[in-house]
Each structure stands twice: as C-alpha cells, then as structure tokens.
Amino acid sequence: xxxxxxxxxxxxxxxxxxxxxxxxxxxxxxxxxxxxxxxxxxxxxxxxxxxxxxxxxxxxxxxxxxxxxxxxxxxxxxxxxxxxxxxxxxxxxxxxxxxxxxxxxxxxxxxxxxxxxxxxxxxxxxxxxxxxxxxxxxxxxxxxxxxxxxxxxxxxxxxxxxxxxxxxxxxxxxxxxxxxxxxxxxxxxxxxxxxxxxxxxxxxxxxxxxxxxxxxxxxxxxxxxxxxxxxxxxxxxxxxxxxxxxxxxxxxxxxxxxxxxxxxxxxxxxxxxxxxxxxxxxxxxxxxxxxxxxxxxxxxxxxxxxxxxxxxxxxxxxxxxxxxxxxxxxxxxxxxxxxxxxxxxxxxxxxxxxxxxxxxxxxxxxxxxxxxxxxxxxxxxxxxxxxxxxxxxxxxxxxxxxxxxxxxxxxxxxxxxxxxxxxxxxxxxxxxxxxxxxxxxxxxxxxxxxxxxxxxxxxxxxxxxxxxxxx
Amino acid sequence: xxxxxxxxxxxxxxxxxxxxxxxxxxxxxxxxxxxxxxxxxxxxxxxxxxxxxxxxxxxxxxxxxxxxxxxxxxxxxxxxxxxxxxxxxxxxxxxxxxxxxxxxxxxxxxxxxxxxxxxxxxxxxxxxxxxxxxxxxxxxxxxxxxxxxxxxxxxxxxxxxxxxxxxxxxxxxxxxxxxxxxxxxxxxxxxxxxxxxxxxxxxxxxxxxxxxxxxxxxxxxxxxxxxxxxxxxxxxxxxxxxxxxxxxxxxxxxxxxxxxxxxxxxxxxxxxxxxxxxxxxxxxxxxxxxxxxxxxxxxxxxxxxxxxxxxxxxxxxxxxxxxxxxxxxxxxxxxxxx
Numbered sequence: 001x002x003x004x005x006x007x008x009x010x011x012x013x014x015x016x017x018x019x020x021x022x023x024x025x026x027x028x029x030x031x032x033x034x035x036x037x038x039x040x041x042x043x044x045x046x047x048x049x050x051x052x053x054x055x056x057x058x059x060x061x062x063x064x065x066x067x068x069x070x071x072x073x074x075x076x077x078x079x080x081x082x083x084x085x086x087x088x089x090x091x092x093x094x095x096x097x098x099x100x101x102x103x104x105x106x107x108x109x110x111x112x113x114x115x116x117x118x119x120x121x122x123x124x125x126x127x128x129x130x131x132x133x134x135x136x137x138x139x140x141x142x143x144x145x146x147x148x149x150x151x152x153x154x155x156x157x158x159x160x161x162x163x164x165x166x167x168x169x170x171x172x173x174x175x176x177x178x179x180x181x182x183x184x185x186x187x188x189x190x191x192x193x194x195x196x197x198x199x200x201x202x203x204x205x206x207x208x209x210x211x212x213x214x215x216x217x218x219x220x221x222x223x224x225x226x227x228x229x230x231x232x233x234x235x236x237x238x239x240x241x242x243x244x245x246x247x248x249x250x251x252x253x254x255x256x257x258x259x260x261x262x263x264x265x266x267x268x269x270x271x272x273x274x275x276x277x278x279x280x281x282x283x284x285x286x287x288x289x290x291x292x293x294x295x296x297x298x299x300x301x302x303x304x305x306x307x308x309x310x311x312x313x314x315x316x317x318x319x320x321x322x323x324x325x326x327x328x329x330x331x332x333x334x335x336x337x338x339x340x341x342x343x344x345x346x347x348x349x350x351x352x353x354x355x356x357x358x359x360x361x362x363x364x365x366x367x368x369x370x371x372x373x374x375x376x377x378x379x380x381x382x383x384x385x386x387x388x389x390x391x392x393x394x395x396x397x398x399x400x401x402x403x404x405x406x407x408x409x410x411x412x413x414x415x416x417x418x419x420x421x422x423x424x425x426x427x428x429x430x431x432x433x434x435x436x437x438x439x440x441x442x443x444x445x446x447x448x449x450x451x452x453x454x455x456x457x458x459x460x461x462x463x464x465x466x467x468x469x470x471x
Numbered sequence: 472x473x474x475x476x477x478x479x480x481x482x483x484x485x486x487x488x489x490x491x492x493x494x495x496x497x498x499x500x501x502x503x504x505x506x507x508x509x510x511x512x513x514x515x516x517x518x519x520x521x522x523x524x525x526x527x528x529x530x531x532x533x534x535x536x537x538x539x540x541x542x543x544x545x546x547x548x549x550x551x552x553x554x555x556x557x558x559x560x561x562x563x564x565x566x567x568x569x570x571x572x573x574x575x576x577x578x579x580x581x582x583x584x585x586x587x588x589x590x591x592x593x594x595x596x597x598x599x600x601x602x603x604x605x606x607x608x609x610x611x612x613x614x615x616x617x618x619x620x621x622x623x624x625x626x627x628x629x630x631x632x633x634x635x636x637x638x639x640x641x642x643x644x645x646x647x648x649x650x651x652x653x654x655x656x657x658x659x660x661x662x663x664x665x666x667x668x669x670x671x672x673x674x675x676x677x678x679x680x681x682x683x684x685x686x687x688x689x690x691x692x693x694x695x696x697x698x699x700x701x702x703x704x705x706x707x708x709x710x711x712x713x714x715x716x717x718x719x720x721x722x723x724x725x726x727x728x729x730x731x732x733x734x735x736x737x738x739x740x741x742x743x744x745x746x747x748x749x750x751x752x753x754x755x756x757x758x759x760x761x762x763x764x765x766x767x768x769x770x771x772x773x774x775x776x777x778x779x780x781x782x783x784x785x786x787x788x789x790x791x792x793x794x795x796x797x798x799x800x801x802x803x804x805x806x807x808x809x
Contacts (some may be wrong), residue, residue: 016636024767027762031770032769055775055776058775062777062779064779068779149577162776162783165778165783165796167780168780169782169796200756236695252532263567267596268676269494272595272596272597272598273595275594276596276756277755277756278783279760282795283783294747460477463473464475464481465474465478467474468475
C-alpha cells in the first residue's frame with residue numbers, strides 16, 4: 001500500500017515536470033511514425049496530373065464572379081422544381097385520399113350503422129388530418145430531399161458552407177448553417193436533423209433554434225394563398241402576380257434575416273457558455289450515386305419525417321373535430337375559445353379564428369388554412385364546406401377570398417397572418433425532433449417560445465403602426 | 472383602443488420587462504444578488520487573498536484584505552474575527568497568517584477557481600476577460616465532489632489558462648518560480664509562465680496584445696519607463712507597471728527559438744510551408760480538432776482555395792482539403808520550405 005502511494009505521489013510530481021505539452025507531443029510522434037511507415041510501404045505515382053478537375057470546379061464555384069450566381073441559380077432551381085413538380089402528385093394524392101377515399105369511407109361507416117359521432121371522430125377528424133398531411137407534405141419532400149442529397153453527395157454543399165462562412169462567422173454561427181437553413185425550406189424537422197453535420201456544440205444549437213425561421217414546405221402554400229388574396233388584391237390586376245410573389249419572397253428573406261439576427265443574439269447571450277470549434281472539410285468531388293441517394297433520402301428523410309408528422313396529425317384531427325362538434329348550451333367549444341381570444345387577437349391584428357387554428361393545428365402547418373376555413377364557416381354560420389369539424393379547401397382562390405372577407409379579414413389581417421406564419425412555434429414534429437436531437441428541455445423550450453414571442457411582438461407593433469398611418 | 476396609446480403602452484411594457492428580466496443588470500438578478508448571503512463568499516475570498524500573500528511571500532494586513540475584497544475596514548474586521556473564531560487564521564500584532572486548516576481551505580477554493588477557469592477556457596466560448604469573474608462566482612457554489620468530477624472531466628489539469636498551478640486534491644502545489652518581466656535583463660530568452668488576471672483592465676490589455684502563458688519572448692530593452700520585447704516574432708512595448716503582471720522563466724540555450732515564425736494566415740495562394748507549432752491560445756476542443764486533422768509540427772500545408780470573401784481559406788493538409796478561419800490560421804506557426 002505504501003509503495004502504491006509512493007508511486008502515485010512520484011507520478012503526480014512528475015506530471016508537474018512534464019508540463020502540459022505532452023498530449024501534443026504524443027500526437028506529433030504518432031503522425032511522424034505513421035508517415036514514416038506509409039512512406040516506406042505506400043508507392044505513390046509521383047507525377048501530378050496536369051489538369052486537376054477538382055481544383056477546376058473549385059475555382060468556378062468559389063470564384064469571385066461565379067460563386068454566388070451559381071449558388072443562387074442552383075438553389076432557385078431546386079425550389080422551383082420542388083414547388084412546380086409537387087403540384088401534380090399533390091393534387092393526385094389529394095384526389096385519392098381526400099376527394100375519393102374520404103366520402104367512400106364515410107358512406108361505408110354509415111352503411112354499417114356506426115354512430116355518427118364515431119364516424120366524425122375517426123373519418124372526418126383523424127383520417128382527414130392524416131390524409132391532408134400526407135398529400136401536402138409527401139410530394140415536395142420526395143422531390144426536394146433527393147435533389148438536395150444529390151448536391152451533397154456530389155460535394156457541392158460543403159463549398160456553399162465554405163462561401164457563406166464569413167457571413168455566419170460574424171453572427172457567431174457556422175457556415176454549414178446555410179445548408180441546414182436551406183434544408184429547413186423543405187422541412188424544419190429535417191433541417192433540425194441535418195444540423196448533425198455541424199460538430200461544434202454551440203453552433204449546432206444555434207442552427208437548431210433558428211431553423212424555424214426558414215419558411216417550410218407546409219407554410220409556402222399559406223403564404224402564397226394569402227399573398228394572392230390580400231397583396232395581389234390591392235394592386236392593379238396586371239401587377240397582382242408580381243406583387244404577391246414578391247411579398248412571399250420578401251417574407252422568406254425576412255426569415256433569413258431573422259435567423260441571422262437571432263443567431264447573433266443567441267451566441268452573445270444564452271449560448272455564451274457552449275463550446276465552439278470550427279472545422280470544415282472540403283471533400284473531393286465525385287459522381288453522385290443516384291440509386292443509393294434516392295433510397296436513403298426517401299427512407300431516412302422523407303418517410304421518417306412523414307411518419308412523425310402523421311403520428312402527430314391524427315390526434316390533432318380528433319381534437320379539431322371535437323372542438324367544432326362538442327357543444328355547451330348550443331355553442332361549440334371552438335366558438336367559446338374564438339370569442340374569448342378575439343379581443344386579444346385584435347391587438348396583434350389577427351383574429352380569434354387564426355389564433356385558435358394555430359393552437360389546434362400545432363402538429364402540422366399544412367392544416368392551418370383548412371382549419372381556418374372550417375372555423376370561419378363555423379363562426380359565421382355559412383353554409384359552405386362539409387360540416388362542422390370537417391376541414392376543407394376550395395379550388396378557387398376567389399371563393400376562399402369570399403369566405404375570409406366574410407370572416408372580417410382585411411389587408412392588415414392578411415399581412416399579419418403572413419408574418420405570424422413565419423414567426424410562430426415550430427410544428428410538433430419539429431419540436432419533438434429538437435428534443436430528440438438536443439436531449440434538453442431548455443433548448444426545446446427556447447426553440448418553441450422564442451419565435452412565438454417574436455411573432456406576437458412584431459405583429460403587435462406592425463398593427464399599431466399600420467393603424468396609426470392608415471387612420 | 473387608440474393605436475397610438477397601444478403603441479406607447481407596448482413600448483412601455485417591453486421596457487419594463489427588459490428592466491425586470493435582463494440578465495446581469497435586470498431587477499431580478501440584482502434582487503437575487505442582494506438577497507444572497509455574502510458572508511461565506513467574504514470568508515473564502517479573504518482566505519484566498521491571505522494564501523496569495525503567503526505564496527508571493529509578502530506581508531498581509533487588514534488593509535490589504537479590505538482592499539482586495541473592496542470592503543469597509545469595519546466589515547473586514549468582522550470577517551477577520553470570524554475567521555479567527557473558526558481557527559482558520561492567527562494574528563500576531565499586525566501580521567495575519569493562515570493556520571494549516573485555513574491553508575487547506577484556501578487551497579480548496581483556489582483549486583475550484585482554477586479548475587473553473589480551465590473549464591471556461593477549454594469548453595466554452597466565454598470571453599477570455601470574463602473567465603476570472605465567472606470563476607469567482609462559481610468557486611463559492613461548487614462542492615468538493617463537484618470539483619473533483621470537474622477535474623476528472625478535464626483530465627486532471629495541472630495549470631489554469633493564466634499559467635497558475637492548480638492545487639491537487641490533497642492540496643499540493645509546486646513552488647513558485649520565475650521572475651516578473653520587469654526584472655528580466657536585456658538580451659535574454661524567456662517563456663511566459665503566468666499572466667496575472669487581476670485587475671481585469673490590465674489583463675484585458677495584456678490578452679489583447681496576444682500574450683499567453685507558454686509564449687516565448689526575447690527581451691530587447693528594459694529601461695525605467697518602457698520594456699521592449701519580441702514575442703513570437705512580433706515586437707511589443709509595455710510599461711513596467713504592466714510588465715510586473717507577467718511572470719517569466721529564462722529558457723536554456725538549446726530550447727531557444729531564434730528565427731521568426733510566420734503565421735499560416737500569411738501564406739500566399741498555392742504556396743507550401745511546414746507547420747512548426749500551434750499557439751497555446753488555441754485551446755480545448757478547437758486544438759484537438761486541429762491535431763486530429765494532422766496539424767502537428769512537421770506537416771506540410773499548402774494554400775489551396777480562397778472563399779468568396781477571403782475568409783475562410785482552404786488548405787491542403789495531409790491529402791485533404793480543410794477550411795480554416797483566419798482567427799485559426801493566425802494561431803498556427805509555419806516555416807518556409809523549399
């Protein structure tokens with residue numbers, strides 16, 4: 001025993017003498033040995049090829065005049081293909097699941113004498129919500145993710161991070177956040193998962209929290225619809241298309257600006273205590289493996305995210321049907337809530353229907369507009385749609401506009417909804433994913449409540465200033 | 472309600488919320504700070520100060536304690552008497568000294584303080600100038616067991632980021648060595664072993680000059696009003712009063728590094744150089760990451776790619792292209808090769 005203690009104390013004393021550098025020295029000697037061995041046993045073809053393709057591509061994609069245009073063109077192309085390409089399969093799936101299968105199931109349930117409320121709960125509530133989420137979410141994701149993965153596999157995306165790093169360094173973030181943010185335009189949950197590529201703890205949490213500021217797939221249709229009705233409606237007809245498209249792009253850019261501002265704020269405040277270590281490897285280019293990419297992006301990203309979304313959408317469907325159908329002395333729960341929230345909603349330039357829709361449609365941004373329409377019809381006692389608690393959408397924008405105008409919506413409501421759609425809590429799938437990725441209640445809470453607080457404050461001030469100017 | 476009224480009410484409530492909840496200066500933080508029992512903190516800080524005097528072999532008086540704790544003479548006398556009552560110090564005439572119990576208590580607090588500083592430097596992105604004040608808070612809130620766990624997770628470090636030795640669990644600490652920079656003679660090579668972290672303003676100035684423990688310097692001129700020296704190849708100028716905050720040890724002939732090092736950031740496009748070292752200012756995870764990439768002395772690097780805005784830069788290191796930011800390549804030393 002005495003001997004052991006003696007050895008230990010000698011060892012401790014020696015540690016003071018060795019100093020702190022020995023870790024470095026050990027690594028240095030490992031590398032030295034390794035390169036000596038490899039020098040002996042590895043035969044290298046000494047002559048370098050005259051034309052290095054990698055360097056050539058690098059010079060173009062990081063070039064002063066070519067870098068940014070290539071980046072914007074590629075990303076714009078990916079988004080354009082996603083939005084345009086998703087319309088057809090979306091309409092197709094929607095036709096099967098919503099227009100055909102839904103009435104069929106309902107008739108079947110009626111024909112075997114199932115009580116109406118069970119049919120309503122299961123078919124109009126749970127089934128319809130799940131069907132809606134699948135038809136809106138699946139096609140864009142199935143197009144966007146494989147294209148994005150192909151760019152990644154080819155080796156282009158690390159170069160985007162390389163080019164964008166200067167901007168992100170200034171706000172205390174990592175250049176790779178440009179990638180996770182782009183991924184967030186497809187789906188925030190997938191964007192949050194994608195932050196795994198950032199291996200520095202502080203920068204990763206920043207990327208996770210700010211991912212929600214990327215306007216996701218589920219919110220693009222809302223933005224486009226509202227912009228067409230309210231922004232397009234305020235300008236002459238020949239400018240309507242440009243104006244509404246411009247408004248949507250402005251909101252998306254506003255999201256990017258917010259993500260930078262919030263990144264900066266977070267790195268200066270709550271995230272001061274987290275470690276930060278920058279590293280970025282620029283792998284060699286290689287031809288993308290098409291089939292493998294298609295498979296992994298479909299299984300790992302699309303199906304995975306879709307499954308989580310459906311799991312959350314089903315209970316939401318039940319709740320949506322219940323609040324619209326359970327009455328207390330002749331008035332539904334939804335109406336009670338909407339009337340209660342209306343005075344508060346007035347201050348932030350929204351209305352009770354929108355607030356309530358955002359509360360019960362937390363599982364998926366895709367069902368916000370159908371829920372808003374259903375609730376507006378419910379509260380204004382219109383005879384449109386398919387009955388209480390049954391979400392619906394209309395084929396014509398003009399008919400949708402009629403419902404919203406009847407619900408008391410103004411241009412201010414429209415703009416505020418666009419702002420609030422950008423700045424509100426992430427959907428429950430994303431919240432759950434954030435918890436899974438960070439394993440921390442604190443970061444999950446911040447990611448959830450920071451955007452909603454920002455949304456309320458910005459809508460409030462925007463509304464007051466608008467009313468002040470408009471008189 | 473009138474929009475103007477709500478606008479003003481909105482701005483007003485945001486200001487009120489900020490005043491209440493703002494970290495560090497908000498009412499809640501101030502209130503918590505006020506309510507906190509400071510007597511333990513004072514006792515521990517006084518012990519630390521006494522130990523510091525002992526370590527530097529200078530005499531310690533009531534005045535110096537009250538100065539270091541920024542307390543009134545009356546309150547300091549209270550602290551001293553409670554320390555005496557706890558049998559942690561003894562006082563003879565005007566000289567106060569630690570009892571063995573007091574010394575081991577002081578060493579424990581110093582250990583916790585320096586472990587925290589090491590942790591803050593290696594594992595967080597908290598600013599260098601804030602390490603000391605954060606550790607000053609944490610040292611009173613950390614139990615012995617927590618400190619041991621912290622030490623284990625840091626790999627039982629020996630010195631804190633300022634170059635001070637960290638006492639071991641049993642309270643062992645090596646003898647103080649070295650001389651202050653203002654006592655170094657002309658034409659001598661030396662290594663910085665310690666930079667005093669108090670007062671904060673002086674430390675901020677020294678760290679802004681890029682000085683760090685482990686840095687090699689060469690004294691060019693030591694006169695009454697200025698001290699001129701070369702640090703990692705760059706000439707620095709200090710007032711003697713500032714230089715007294717730096718402790719150095721002269722280094723032997725064979726360790727001496729006479730040539731000027733270049734920084735990796737100064738390497739031009741498509742040029743190659745050999746790495747000779749990584750600055751001590753590169754710490755923790757960041758340093759390990761670089762070592763993992765093969766950034767060790769002897770490795771050849773080549774500047775390969777410049778990003779759109781000039782920062783970061785892509786370097787060819789052991790067959791891979793690694794992008795490094797300028798604040799990283801500023802801390803890597805290279806030597807030209809043919």
